[in-house]
Amino acid sequence: MKFRIGKDLKEKIEEIAEFVMEVFEEDYYLLHPCRDFLKTDEALRVRKSDRFYLTYKGPRVDEETKTRDEVEVEVKDPYRTLEIFKRLGFDVFAKVSKLRRIYRLGEFKICIDDVEGLGEFIEIEVEGELKDREKVLNLAEDLGLKDPITKSYLELILESNVNTNHV
Amino acid sequence: MKFRIGKDLKEKIEEIAEFVMEVFEEDYYLLHPCRDFLKTDEALRVRKSDRFYLTYKGPRVDEETKTRDEVEVEVKDPYRTLEIFKRLGFDVFAKVSKLRRIYRLGEFKICIDDVEGLGEFIEIEVEGELKDREKVLNLAEDLGLKDPITKSYLELILESNVNTNHV
Numbered sequence: 001m002k003f004r005i006g007k008d009l010k011e012k013i014e015e016i017a018e019f020v021m022e023v024f025e026e027d028y029y030l031l032h033p034c035r036d037f038l039k040t041d042e043a044l045r046v047r048k049s050d051r052f053y054l055t056y057k058g059p060r061v062d063e064e065t066k067t068r069d070e071v072e073v074e075v076k077d078p079y080r081t082l083e084i085f086k087r088l089g090f091d092v093f094a095k096v097s098k099l100r101r102i103y104r105l106g107e108f109k110i111c112i113d114d115v116e117g118l119g120e121f122i123e124i125e126v127e128g129e130l131k132d133r134e135k136v137l138n139l140a141e142d143l144g145l146k147d148p149i150t151k152s153y154l155e156l157i158l159e160s161n162v163n164t165n166h167v
Numbered sequence: 168m169k170f171r172i173g174k175d176l177k178e179k180i181e182e183i184a185e186f187v188m189e190v191f192e193e194d195y196y197l198l199h200p201c202r203d204f205l206k207t208d209e210a211l212r213v214r215k216s217d218r219f220y221l222t223y224k225g226p227r228v229d230e231e232t233k234t235r236d237e238v239e240v241e242v243k244d245p246y247r248t249l250e251i252f253k254r255l256g257f258d259v260f261a262k263v264s265k266l267r268r269i270y271r272l273g274e275f276k277i278c279i280d281d282v283e284g285l286g287e288f289i290e291i292e293v294e295g296e297l298k299d300r301e302k303v304l305n306l307a308e309d310l311g312l313k314d315p316i317t318k319s320y321l322e323l324i325l326e327s328n329v330n331t332n333h334v
Contacts, residue, residue: 034201035256044255054242056251071250074243075221083238084223088211089202 001136003145005122010112012143013122017103017110025049027096028082029154033089043154044090052078060150062133096153108139115153117160168303170312172289177279179310180289184270184277192216194263195249196321200256210321211257219245227317229300263320275306282320284327 026048037043041059046052051074058069075081082092097116102109111123124139126132140148149156193215204210208226213219218241225236242248249259264283269276278290291306293299307315316323 032255042254044251054248054251056254058254071247071254073247073251076241080238080240081221084211084221084240087209087223087225087238088199 001140001145002121002123002149003140003147004149005112005120005145009122009143009145010120013103013105013110013112017105020102020104021050022099022101023050024099025097027154028078028092029094029096030082030085030090031093033091043152044085046075046078046081046085048078052076052081054081067133094154094157096157098153105139107135113153115157118153118156121149121153168307168312169288169290169316170307170314171316172279172287172312176289176310176312177287180270180272180277180279184272187269187271188217189266189268190217192265192267194321195245195259196261196263197249197252197257198260200258210319211252213242213245213248213252215245219243219248221248234300261321261324263324265320272306274302280320282324285320285323288316288320 028046028048030044030046031037032042032044035042043055043057045055045057047055053072054075055070055072061067061069086092099114101112103112104110107126109125109127111125113121113123115121122145124136126135151159195213195215197211197213198204199209199211202209210222210224212222212224214222220239221242222237222239227235253259266281268279270279271277274293276292276294278292280288280290282288289310289312291303293302318326
C-alpha cells in the first residue's frame with residue numbers, strides 16, 4: 001500500500017525501522033504495438049536499479065492494495081533490452097525516476113520514495129500470500145496513514161503531465 | 168557461413184583447429200502478435216546455452232553470408248523471459264536444439280553443429296567488420312566447402328516439417 005507522506009512520518013520510520021539500503025531507480029514504461037495497455041491495465045517496464053529488470057505487470061487483482069500478477073526477469077543491460085523492444089514496435093512513453101530508501105520492520109518491507117516531479121511517498125509490503133493484506137492495513141493504521149493511493153507512480157506522472165499541459 | 172559436412176571434414180577440423188568448448192543449445196523462436204516475421208525476415212529468439220540470451224534479428228543485409236542486424240541481451244532466466252513474451256501475445260512456434268562444438272583457428276571461430284532432426288553443419292565466423300567476409304569465403308574454399316547454406320536452422324527445420332507432413 002502506498003501513501004503520500006510528510007517529514008514527520010519519515011523521521012518516525014527512520015527511528016522505528018531498520019534501514020536496509022538506498023537506491024536510485026529509473027523505470028522505462030513501454031507501449032505495446034497492437035494492444036492498448038491502458039485499457040487492459042497491463043504494463044511492461046524496464047527498471048534500472050542496483051540491477052536491471054524486465055517486468056510484465058498483469059491487471060490489478062485487488063483494487064485496494066493494487067496487487068498485480070507479475071512476471072520479472074533480471075537482464076544484464078537495460079539499454080539493449082529497450083532496444084530489442086523498440087525493434088519489436090514497442091515505444092517508451094514514460095520514465096519514472098525515484099530515490100528509494102528501503103527499511104525493514106519485522107515482516108514488513110517499507111520504502112520511502114522521493115519521486116521526480118511528484119514528491120515523497122511511503123510503500124508498505126509484506127512478503128507472502130494475499131491474506132497478509134490485513135497485516136499491511138493494520139500497520140498503516142498504526143502509523144496514522146490515511147487515503148491509500150491505488151494509482152501507480154506512472155499513472156500519477158501521466159496525470160500531472162496532462163494537468164501541466166492544460167494549464 | 169554455413170555448410171553441410173560429413174565425417175571427413177569434421178576430423179580435419181579436429182586436427183587443424185583448437186577446440187574451445189562444447190555446449191548444448193536450445194533455441195525458442197517467437198512469433199510477433201501483430202507483425203509477420205516470416206514476411207519481414209525478422210526473428211526473436213530465447214536461447215538456452217551456457218548462459219541465456221534474448222536476441223532480436225533484423226532482416227538479412229547480405230544474402231550470401233546471411234549477415235543480420237542483431238541486438239542481444241543476456242537474461243538470468245529463459246523460462247521467465249518466455250513467460251513475459253507469452254503474456255505480451257508472442258507465441259513460441261519452433262524450437263531448435265543442437266550440440267555445438269566450438270573451435271578457434273587463427274582469427275576464425277568455427278562451430279560444428281549437430282542439429283536435432285537436420286544433421287551436421289559447419290559454421291565459420293570472423294569477428295569484426297563486414298569487409299572480413301572475404302576472409303571467410305577464402306577459408307571455406309581452402310577447406311573445400313561448397314554450396315553455402317543461407318537458410319537458418321529454423322528455416323531448414325520448418326521446411327523439413329512441411330515435407331514430413333506432406334509425405
